[in-house]
Amino acid sequence: MYFGQSPQPTIDATPQPSVLPPTPNPSAGVPAAPTQPDATLAMPAAPSPSTPDITPPSGGASQLGTGVMAPSGQTSDRWFKTDVTRSGGNYFFMANGWGPGFESQSLSYNGTAFTVDSMAGSEGPNYEPASYPTVFCGKYSDGRSKECGLPAAIDSMTALRTGWRWAPNGNVGEYNAAYDIWMGDGESFRGFLMVWLREPRGQQPAGMFTERDVTVSNVPGTFDIWTGTVNNFPIINWVRNEGDDSLELEFDVLDFIRDAQARGYEVPGTHVLSVAVGFEIWNGPISNLQSLDFYVDVQ
Numbered sequence: 030m031y032f033g034q035s036p037q038p039t040i041d042a043t044p045q046p047s048v049l050p051p052t053p054n055p056s057a058g059v060p061a062a063p064t065q066p067d068a069t070l071a072m073p074a075a076p077s078p079s080t081p082d083i084t085p086p087s088g089g090a091s092q093l094g095t096g097v098m099a100p101s102g103q104t105s106d107r108w109f110k111t112d113v114t115r116s117g118g119n120y121f122f123m124a125n126g127w128g129p130g131f132e133s134q135s136l137s138y139n140g141t142a143f144t145v146d147s148m149a150g151s152e153g154p155n156y157e158p159a160s161y162p163t164v165f166c167g168k169y170s171d172g173r174s175k176e177c178g179l180p181a182a183i184d185s186m187t188a189l190r191t192g193w194r195w196a197p198n199g200n201v202g203e204y205n206a207a208y209d210i211w212m213g214d215g216e217s218f219r220g221f222l223m224v225w226l227r228e229p230r231g232q233q234p235a236g237m238f239t240e241r242d243v244t245v246s247n248v249p250g251t252f253d254i255w256t257g258t259v260n261n262f263p264i265i266n267w268v269r270n271e272g273d274d275s276l277e278l279e280f281d282v283l284d285f286i287r288d289a290q291a292r293g294y295e296v297p298g299t300h301v302l303s304v305a306v307g308f309e310i311w312n313g314p315i316s317n318l319q320s321l322d323f324y325v326d327v328q
Contacts, residue, residue, distance in 0.1 A: 091279060093194045093322045098140025105135045112175055113164065115141045115324055119175035125307070126160040129153040132313070134160055145318040148310055152203070156232075158309040166325040167303025169211055178327030180216055180302045183286060190326040192279035193226070193306045196319040203229045203311040204318065206274070210282060210305070212298035220263040220297025222285060224252075226275040232311055234266035235259050243267075245288045248280045256294060263297045265289050 096115040107126035114120065120141050126134050134148040141164050150159025165172070167179030181189075195206050208224035225234065236257020243252055245267065252267035267285060269275055282304060289296050304325045308318055 091192065092190075092324055092326070093192045093277060093279065096140060096322060096324060098142055101137070101139040103135070103137045103146075105133065107131065107134070109136070110172060111138070113138065113140050115322075118166070118324070119177045120164055120166050120323075120325075121169070121172050121174040122164045123162070123172055124160075125163050126150070128157040128159040128161075130157065131159045134162070136162055138164075141320070141323040143320050145308065145310070145315050148315040148318075149313045150310070151313070152311045156311075158204075158311045159313065161307050161309045162320075163209070163305050163307035164320065164323055165209075165303050165305030167211070167301070167305075168216060169209075169303040169305055174303075177325065179304065179325070180213065180300050181327055182300050183283070183296075184299070186283065186301075186328060188326075188328040189282035189301060189304070190279070190328065191282060191304050191324060192277070193323045194277035194321040195226070195306075195308075196276065196321055197227075197274070198317045198319060200315055200318045202313075202315065203231050204315060205229055205232065205309045206306075207309065208304065208306055210285075211302040212296065213300050213302045214298045215300060216302065217298075218262070218302060221259065221265070222282075222289070222296075223264065223266045223268075224278075224280075224285065225266060225268040226278055228268050228271050229311070230271055234268055235264050236266065240292070242270075243288075243292075245280075245284055247284050248278075250275060250278075254292070263295060265294050265296075 099114050104124055106124060109124035111122050113122045122138050122143060124136055128150065130151040130153045132149040135146040137144045137146055143162060143164060145162060148160055166174050166177040205225055206227040210222040211218060212222060213219045234255040236255045238253065239256050240254040243254055245252065252269060255266040255268060257264055282301060286296055306320065306323050
């Protein structure tokens, strides 16, 4: 798990290659070989990542593609941050070029949509991604959106709907496409839930492989589950198989929380602090990688 932000003190987490700088992202850029499950748990063969599947939305009519986005802009600032909106709802965008192997990146944004126009950089010495451009609702590391309904107590919500649509546009390298959901008690951070829509070959989530090809109620498709800790904070990852990318997904975050509880995993905290999406990029070059639409609907 990796995630970064403005240059502030970092906490190394060894031997697990994860860092919690101001924006700790729970995905772990661990080379697949050292900690990949043994042959009895090996992942099934996956289709080519050049032709990823599009997972249809579930839970009623799709909200993707219907948002009114603002503002728009472009930046090459490694630490750029700004408030953005989608149909009047508040979000926060961060360029997030935090990794030690970061070289440069150029980003365009329009509300909750953004494009990695270009990015150069490489994996850090502890497997850190070079960059993780991110957009979110709520309280996330050293950033916070304007009022969007998060943070919120789990038991105060009837649903926490979210959706994300993205496009690889020919990029097949070492980057993921992942939800990063921050959990806590009140506004105190306690741990992470992650939902990976793309797992790149050569990298893997934080923790240990624990379950294969599971289904989550009301969510299309299957996931592998990885669990563990990052700097002593618990993390639960639901991960698409390598090559089995989902270019869009809409779901209720509470269904993943209930799934974790049903499987006996400890959900870290009583509140959802934030829901974020973005691309952890371990190695460039990357060009024209797009986050097309993202929303959070607290009910």
